[in-house]
Amino acid sequence: MPDLRPMLATRGDHVPTGVEWLHEVKWDGMRVLAHLDGAGGLRLESRAGNVVTAAYPELAGLVDATAGRAAVLDGEVVAMVDGRPSFSVLAERIHERKPARAAALAAARPVTFVAFDLLALDGREVVERPLERRRRRLEGVLEVGGEGDHWLVPPTYADGPGLLDATREQGLEGIVSKRRGTAYRPGLRSRDWLKFPHRRRDSYVIGGWRPETGGRERIGAVLVGVPTPAGLLYRGRVGSGIGGRVGPGLQAALEPLARSTSPFADEVPRIDAAGTHWVEPTLVVDVEALGINGDPAASGARLRQPAYRGLRSDVTPDDLLPDDALPGAGA
Structure with a gap:
């Protein structure tokens, strides 16, 4: 599988408008790349390149949810409390590597993998394809909606200022605005992705x-x-x-x-x-x-x-x- 690093967003000054932008909820969690090798293996890597698979045993089902295909998914691991992500709850799980303890925490405080980009499929990188095409392929590759699923593909929105107001009212972290037609730049920070957090x-x-x-x-x-x-x-x-x-x-x-x-x-x-x-x-x-x-x-x-x-x-x-x-x- 390709050696990839997450693309990073830049803090924005104002939420952009226009048809060339799409907007997503900013999740209060841990950035993770999910590497699926196509042979039943799953490796979860943090933004720093650390392997964190053992911390989240409930995400093993990603292998079946992608029908055993080789893929690299970019997303965020979040812990939901009353319908909202809580980083303080997630922090209790980030450093756990002992299988028995990780399994107990998974049962008590399960996480959700919020997949928002597709970087590789069937052993080939797709990072040069436009964002909208990558998102469509992601939605076709990752099966969601099953009972007991611990993963999802979040929706995108056309109205960035409206989404920013809505996430503020709902107590969410903020939004990320992304240019629709742009490539994915592994390991780089770009103004093609702009972040707007509510809390400092x-x-x-x-x-x-x-x-x-x-x-x-x-x-x-x-x-x-x-x-x-x-x-x-x-x-x-x-x-x-x-x-x-x-x-x-x-x-x-x-x-x-x-x-x-x-x-x-x-x-x-x-x-x-x-x-x-x-x-x-x-x-x-x-x-x-x-x-x-x-x-x-x-x-x-x-x-x-x-x-x-x-x-x-x-x-x-x-x-x-x-x-x-x-x-x-x-x-």
């Missing part, structure tokens, strides 16, 4: 962690930054959302990454640096905030009222580099 949730890299107040060596906050060509720029301290069972797991992931010096390229304020355990900047987390004070691209900008939303094993720090620092930027 972004990914950041952890550069250190601070213990809880009171002298306990239990994690109370993380220090996060944004990668740039000049290095990791500090964006603030995030403590909200790390309590309960989240903290110990995050701390266990950070402790092996300990280092003696700050990984940030700019100066961390003394009040934040005091007592911080510095770590190698390799772990990516999602953070929600009310915005950023200052120029988002400059040193000194800070997140406003940030809250931790989960560890992203499917994203690497390189994935967070600015659009103009990525291959194919502006394509």
Whole structure:
């Protein structure tokens, strides 16, 4: 099967209109490529290229749903709660690889694979074909609607501004607008796909962690930054959302990454640096905030009222580099 990487969307300024655009719901989940080898094998790969098949045993039925054909499907793994995707529920499953535990979680909190593109079929890439043709082939290849299905092909819409309003009212993450006649550009970020999220949730890299107040060596906050060509720029301290069972797991992931010096390229304020355990900047987390004070691209900008939303094993720090620092930027 071809070696492919997901195409990435660029954050848009305004929702485009016109017949050359189609619009989809933006799903609050984990980007996954489903590789079906045509001989009964299924491999699920995250955006970072990690194999995550064991985490989602309920998706094994994709083999039968595609009639055993060799194919590569692009989509999002989501966990539905009351009819809406919940990334916090999905986060409990992302890192699970033990078969028994994964099966128990699949029974209790099943996921859905939302397939929105077809990249290869019967061993041949179809990425150069226009988006509309790929979507039609996808709808013909993936059988949906059966009892107990854990996959679907979502509808597309012609009215982007209307869909944006509807998803806001329904509490969904947002929309993605795509040019109908364009090819799929594996691994590249393009303005042929524009994303419009309602909530300001972004990914950041952890550069250190601070213990809880009171002298306990239990994690109370993380220090996060944004990668740039000049290095990791500090964006603030995030403590909200790390309590309960989240903290110990995050701390266990950070402790092996300990280092003696700050990984940030700019100066961390003394009040934040005091007592911080510095770590190698390799772990990516999602953070929600009310915005950023200052120029988002400059040193000194800070997140406003940030809250931790989960560890992203499917994203690497390189994935967070600015659009103009990525291959194919502006394509």
